Amino acid sequence: MKTYKFKMYNHPWSRNGHGNGELHRTIDGHAHVWNHCVALQRRYYAIYGKYISKFRLMKHLSKLKKLTRFAHWNPLPSQAIQDVAARIDKGYKKMFKDRAEGKKCGRPRFKSRRKYKSFTLTQSGWKLLSDNQIRIGKRIYRYFKSREIQGTPKRCTVKRDALGDIYICVLTDYVEPDTIRTMTGNIAGFDFGLKRYLTGSNGHDIESPLFFKRSLNAIKRFNRRHSTKRKGSKNRERARLDLARKHRRPGLGTDIANQREDFHWKLAHQLTDKYDEIRLEDLNLQGMKALWGRKVSDLGFADFIKKLVYIASLKSVKITFIDRWYPSSKTCSVCGAVNESLNLRDRTWQCPSCHTQLDRDRNAAVNINRVGASTPSGEVVSSR
Ligand SMILES: [Zn+2]
Numbered sequence: 001m002k003t004y005k006f007k008m009y010n011h012p013w014s015r016n017g018h019g020n021g022e023l024h025r026t027i028d029g030h031a032h033v034w035n036h037c038v039a040l041q042r043r044y045y046a047i048y049g050k051y052i053s054k055f056r057l058m059k060h061l062s063k064l065k066k067l068t069r070f071a072h073w074n075p076l077p078s079q080a081i082q083d084v085a086a087r088i089d090k091g092y093k094k095m096f097k098d099r100a101e102g103k104k105c106g107r108p109r110f111k112s113r114r115k116y117k118s119f120t121l122t123q124s125g126w127k128l129l130s131d132n133q134i135r136i137g138k139r140i141y142r143y144f145k146s147r148e149i150q151g152t153p154k155r156c157t158v159k160r161d162a163l164g165d166i167y168i169c170v171l172t173d174y175v176e177p178d179t180i181r182t183m184t185g186n187i188a189g190f191d192f193g194l195k196r197y198l199t200g201s202n203g204h205d206i207e208s209p210l211f212f213k214r215s216l217n218a219i220k221r222f223n224r225r226h227s228t229k230r231k232g233s234k235n236r237e238r239a240r241l242d243l244a245r246k247h248r249r250p251g252l253g254t255d256i257a258n259q260r261e262d263f264h265w266k267l268a269h270q271l272t273d274k275y276d277e278i279r280l281e282d283l284n285l286q287g288m289k290a291l292w293g294r295k296v297s298d299l300g301f302a303d304f305i306k307k308l309v310y311i312a313s314l315k316s317v318k319i320t321f322i323d324r325w326y327p328s329s330k331t332c333s334v335c336g337a338v339n340e341s342l343n344l345r346d347r348t349w350q351c352p353s354c355h356t357q358l359d360r361d362r363n364a365a366v367n368i369n370r371v372g373a374s375t376p377s378g379e380v381v382s383s384r
Contacts, residue, residue: 002151002174006143008166020166022139027160029076031116033061033084038108041088054089058082077137080119118159126156134168143168148307150174150265174265181273181315189279189369191328191361192301197267199361201369204274206267211259264304268311275317279372280305281328281364282321320372332356333366 008020037057044052052060061081064070073081091108098105127135132145136158151174159167189201198206229236271278283301312319322328330342337353347360 001154002172002176004147004149004170004172006145006168006170008168009142009144010165020141023136023141023158023166024160024164026076026080026137027116027119027158028113029073030080030084030119031111031113033073033076033081034088034116035110036064037061037084037088038110041092041108051092054085057085057089061085075137077119077121077125079122079125083120083122117161118157120155120157122155128153128170150261152262181317183276184274186275187277187279187369187373188275189365189367189372191281191364191368192283193361196361199365201279201362201365203362209259209263212263260300260303264300264307265311267304268308271308272312272315272317277318277320277372278308278312279320279322279369279375281326281368282324320375322368322371322375326367326371328364328367328371329360331363331367332358333363333370334358 008023010020040057040060041051044050061084062078065073065076065078065081088108095105095107121136125137128149129135129140132142134141134143134156136156149170149172151172153170153172155171157169157171159169161167188204190198193199193208195208196205197208197212198204200206229239283305309319311317327338330339331337332339332351332354334356335351335354337351339349339352342349342360348357349360350357
């Protein structure tokens with residue numbers, strides 16, 4: 001588990017044109033819920049000599065929310081309200097435990113609005129969007145994204161500090177890697193592909209995950225539709241917007257983004273655990289865009305490389321990039337002959353010179369590995 005803390009933008013900005021006022025109101029609202037619960041518990045205790053259980057309290061709160069008298073609680077996220085009940089329950093449990101052990105411990109107290117600082121959302125009611133945006137409730141906010149978030153987000157706490165600035169604390173399931181690794185003596189070259197994510201020079205292949213294939217299909221569909229429309233036409237623009245919208249659709253788009261992040265980090269760890277040195281082609285994204293369409297950047301090769309280089313630097317694994325102009329696919333890995341007539345569609349080919357039957361990606365990986373071995377250390381990129 002790892003928590004990331006980010007500061008929210010302070011100036012009023014959002015798609016709907018408002019600032020953090022809503023978040024302040026939500027925190028204030030929770031202060032009210034908290035104090036209401038504390039008062040309730042105290043009254044109940046005075047009458048019955050015991051406290052209300054968490055689940056009864058939760059049920060009671062959801063009932064109150066529906067009453068007109070508590071209409072101002074209605075905009076508060078249900079989960080966060082339940083969280084208040086859980087926190088109060090925790091407070092009482094701690095009190096009982098401490099008192100049983102003979103320690104001094106006060107009961108949960110009333111808190112002034114000024115002292116009340118946060119609310120917490122679990123699975124729903126929030127979503128990390130692309131770039132530095134987060135949706136909380138129905139609104140979208142921006143935060144200072146000082147670092148990449150690793151792992152799957154599980155919980156978000158919106159906090160207010162003494163100055164009235166708002167922060168988000170995102171908890172993920174990420175586990176810090178054990179960065180002390182023992183040398184394995186393994187070195188391999190890898191070729192990036194669309195169907196097979198990585199093809200290893202030594203036969204170590206990484207298949208593309210399902211979500212990746214889904215985005216790949218969307219890209220193909222888009223390219224097909226997009227390219228059949230006349231350039232500059234309204235239909236072409238419509239096709240472009242359609243796809244953009246699909247990617248932005250809450251749920252699909254962000255889920256894919258999260259899954260992709262997850263896949264990237266896991267793969268980066270897997271490879272850096274296994275290899276002392278990893279040789280790759282310096283990706284020519286412009287060239288790939290020309291070949292596969294501009295949406296290829298959605299597949300996140302460049303993002304993966306960034307993460308791999310970062311993890312490798314933590315674990316002292318060497319990442320070597322070979323020159324992007326080296327024809328790794330067209331060169332026969334057996335005799336070195338260059339097949340200029342090789343087409344992108346040729347998945348296998350026979351070397352015109354030595355007649356070896358070659359698998360396109362494997363052949364490229366073998367070449368990358370070999371060229372990487374002789375790449376001068378000055379060109380080696382192993383730091384961030
Ligand atoms: Zn050959």
